Amino acid sequence: MAVYTDVSEGELSAFLAQYEVGRLHSYKGIAEGTENSNYLLHTSTGSYILTLYERRVERADLPFFLGLMEHLARKGVSCPLPVHRRDGSMIGDLAGRPAALITFLEGMWMRRPTAQHCRAVGKALAELHRAAADFPLRRANALSPDGWRKLWDITRARADEVEPGLAREVEADFADIVRKWPTDLPAGIIHADLFPDNVFFLGGELSGIIDFYFACNDLLAYDIATCLNAWCFEKDVSYNLTKGSALLAGYQSVRPLEQREIEALPLLARGSALRFMLTRLHDWLTVSEGALVEKRDPMEYVRRMRFHRQIASPAEYGIGLA
Amino acid sequence: MAVYTDVSEGELSAFLAQYEVGRLHSYKGIAEGTENSNYLLHTSTGSYILTLYERRVERADLPFFLGLMEHLARKGVSCPLPVHRRDGSMIGDLAGRPAALITFLEGMWMRRPTAQHCRAVGKALAELHRAAADFPLRRANALSPDGWRKLWDITRARADEVEPGLAREVEADFADIVRKWPTDLPAGIIHADLFPDNVFFLGGELSGIIDFYFACNDLLAYDIATCLNAWCFEKDVSYNLTKGSALLAGYQSVRPLEQREIEALPLLARGSALRFMLTRLHDWLTVSEGALVEKRDPMEYVRRMRFHRQIASPAEYGIGLA
Numbered sequence: 001m002a003v004y005t006d007v008s009e010g011e012l013s014a015f016l017a018q019y020e021v022g023r024l025h026s027y028k029g030i031a032e033g034t035e036n037s038n039y040l041l042h043t044s045t046g047s048y049i050l051t052l053y054e055r056r057v058e059r060a061d062l063p064f065f066l067g068l069m070e071h072l073a074r075k076g077v078s079c080p081l082p083v084h085r086r087d088g089s090m091i092g093d094l095a096g097r098p099a100a101l102i103t104f105l106e107g108m109w110m111r112r113p114t115a116q117h118c119r120a121v122g123k124a125l126a127e128l129h130r131a132a133a134d135f136p137l138r139r140a141n142a143l144s145p146d147g148w149r150k151l152w153d154i155t156r157a158r159a160d161e162v163e164p165g166l167a168r169e170v171e172a173d174f175a176d177i178v179r180k181w182p183t184d185l186p187a188g189i190i191h192a193d194l195f196p197d198n199v200f201f202l203g204g205e206l207s208g209i210i211d212f213y214f215a216c217n218d219l220l221a222y223d224i225a226t227c228l229n230a231w232c233f234e235k236d237v238s239y240n241l242t243k244g245s246a247l248l249a250g251y252q253s254v255r256p257l258e259q260r261e262i263e264a265l266p267l268l269a270r271g272s273a274l275r276f277m278l279t280r281l282h283d284w285l286t287v288s289e290g291a292l293v294e295k296r297d298p299m300e301y302v303r304r305m306r307f308h309r310q311i312a313s314p315a316e317y318g319i320g321l322a
Numbered sequence: 323m324a325v326y327t328d329v330s331e332g333e334l335s336a337f338l339a340q341y342e343v344g345r346l347h348s349y350k351g352i353a354e355g356t357e358n359s360n361y362l363l364h365t366s367t368g369s370y371i372l373t374l375y376e377r378r379v380e381r382a383d384l385p386f387f388l389g390l391m392e393h394l395a396r397k398g399v400s401c402p403l404p405v406h407r408r409d410g411s412m413i414g415d416l417a418g419r420p421a422a423l424i425t426f427l428e429g430m431w432m433r434r435p436t437a438q439h440c441r442a443v444g445k446a447l448a449e450l451h452r453a454a455a456d457f458p459l460r461r462a463n464a465l466s467p468d469g470w471r472k473l474w475d476i477t478r479a480r481a482d483e484v485e486p487g488l489a490r491e492v493e494a495d496f497a498d499i500v501r502k503w504p505t506d507l508p509a510g511i512i513h514a515d516l517f518p519d520n521v522f523f524l525g526g527e528l529s530g531i532i533d534f535y536f537a538c539n540d541l542l543a544y545d546i547a548t549c550l551n552a553w554c555f556e557k558d559v560s561y562n563l564t565k566g567s568a569l570l571a572g573y574q575s576v577r578p579l580e581q582r583e584i585e586a587l588p589l590l591a592r593g594s595a596l597r598f599m600l601t602r603l604h605d606w607l608t609v610s611e612g613a614l615v616e617k618r619d620p621m622e623y624v625r626r627m628r629f630h631r632q633i634a635s636p637a638e639y640g641i642g643l644a
Contacts (some may be wrong), residue, residue: 004353006433008432008433008434009430009431009432009433009523010433010434012430023525024430025428025429025524026426026427026428026429026430026522027430028350028352028353028354028362029352029353029354030350030351030352030353030362031326031350031351031352031353032350032351040350040352040362042369042428047364104348105348106347106348106364107347107348108331108334108346108348108349109331110330110331111328111330111331111332112330112332200348201331202347203345
């Protein structure tokens with residue numbers, strides 16, 4: 001459930017007068033994303049998403065995020081296209097916040113993705129990596145090992161509230177992951193948050209990728225590792241080999257992985273699981289019970305870390321199987 | 323912000339197969355209403371609202387609510403039209419809850435209504451009362467004096483937490499209101515919750531009335547009293563005579579009030595303010611801090627009670643002025 005800044009019709013109409021999107025017919029606050037306030041707009045020219053950027057998004061990063069969406073959309077990636085204002089800019093101000101208007105993508109996200117969905121998302125991720133390769137702006141990953149350290153410094157003292165012994169287990173794993181963390185793998189722009197709720201399907205086909213607000217420059221295979229964590233585990237945190245192999249085969253149908261990327265997968269998957277465990281742990285410990293932001297159990301990602309730690313060979317992810 | 327039951331694409335598609343609304347293109351949980359979960363759907367035939375009825379709505383009341391909307395829509399009132407299923411019913415089941423599909427109304431609710439909006443809502447309210455006059459079903463008002471008593475019995479002991487002395491003030495006012503409460507005024511079906519967020523405007527014209535989930539049989543003038551409370555006070559709880567006279571004139575342009583209804587207005591307005599104060603007080607004392615349901619200050623309605631208590635003549639509401 002999104003944080004929610006209310007907007008009056010007068011404010012919104014004045015804001016929209018800066019765009020060529022026709023007359024406003026309706027707007028509804030939608031329960032999408034956790035970082036920003038989002039409205040679904042109907043105008044005389046179609047449907048749009050209006051995003052008001054709340055405190056977690058840096059205004060200085062918006063040209064990167066919006067420029068990337070525009071770059072990708074123009075290259076044929078199914079993602080929202082930011083609408084330019086009459087003055088050429090893609091960023092306005094509304095209700096005291098930076099705000100942008102993007103096209104609305106039809107489609108539904110899959111609460112229970114199948115192997116076919118996993119194959120499609122793997123392929124789309126590789127296409128995204130390829131299409132983004134010549135995007136000129138850069139953005140460092142705020143949630144790479146240095147960022148993990150900051151989160152861990154805040155949360156470590158209370159980690160055992162979630163599970164006794166957790167602080168010690170994570171401390172050891174953290175040190176091991178960081179010591180071995182690769183730096184020389186193929187890099188580029190990654191989505192960095194390609195979870196099922198950010199991928200839409202329509203009639204069995206992938207119809208859109210949304211929410212580029214974690215996109216950054218990092219290792220391409222790290223993005224794949226995140227997708228394995230996000231798409232290929234069941235509710236009981238068992239790894240689904242069929243889904244994993246489908247996702248990896250989908251990716252490799254567009255961009256075959258180098259051998260060193262394949263070999264790094266278990267480590268990258270451990271790091272990615274650590275990253276999502278840490279943000280969940282942080283929210284778990286700091287967000288009050290019943291607040292608007294949904295609290296998600298960090299243990300789901302601790303269990304993924306344990307799974308990846310005991311992987312003996314990348315073949316166990318199903319690479320080359322599908 | 324609405325309570326929120328998540329629905330998967332598979333469940334929803336199976337549900338929609340029972341309707342003739344075409345193929346599902348997208349669905350978004352929307353932040354509308356506080357009693358139910360609402361989704362805005364796009365299908366190949368248009369836009370719809372899907373409502374999942376949460377615990378506060380009785381399933382036995384749904385034929386009344388949905389039948390009323392259909393009755394009103396067919397008589398030309400701008401309200402959502404429930405969509406019938408292939409089997410003729412208007413009520414289905416989804417995610418373990420009763421659910422219904424209604425047409426989507428374009429339009430925006432006014433965060434800062436003007437006197438013109440007040441005139442339009444007064445007129446629409448009278449048209450609603452007239453159109454509903456021959457609706458055959460009946461529903462008692464759960465929030466009439468007996469219902470107020472139940473809420474007050476739960477909340478009285480803690481009322482002074484909101485403002486010292488409040489319990490004593492409300493106790494005295496409550497007894498006075500109930501003793502004088504009229505029973506012989508013109509009655510019929512009322513909306514009972516016609517607040518600005520339930521009325522849409524488009525291009526300056528009233529385009530729709532929504533949320534009939536408090537509708538019931540009661541005194542028609544009580545509905546007007548609720549509108550005076552909901553539309554004609556400023557943020558500082560000062561009464562806006564221009565808005566009040568516009569609302570009353572709009573109503574009377576369709577259904578002129580009888581003299582005894584006019585004379586009862588101050589008392590009805592006190593009772594209506596008490597009713598909304600009590601539900602706010604109840605939520606204030608029972609809903610946890612930061613929960614999904616927005617907490618609204620009961621004192622805003624205590625101040626309205628105080629205003630109405632000192633009214634010497636109904637003329638002070640602006641009746642006959644506009």
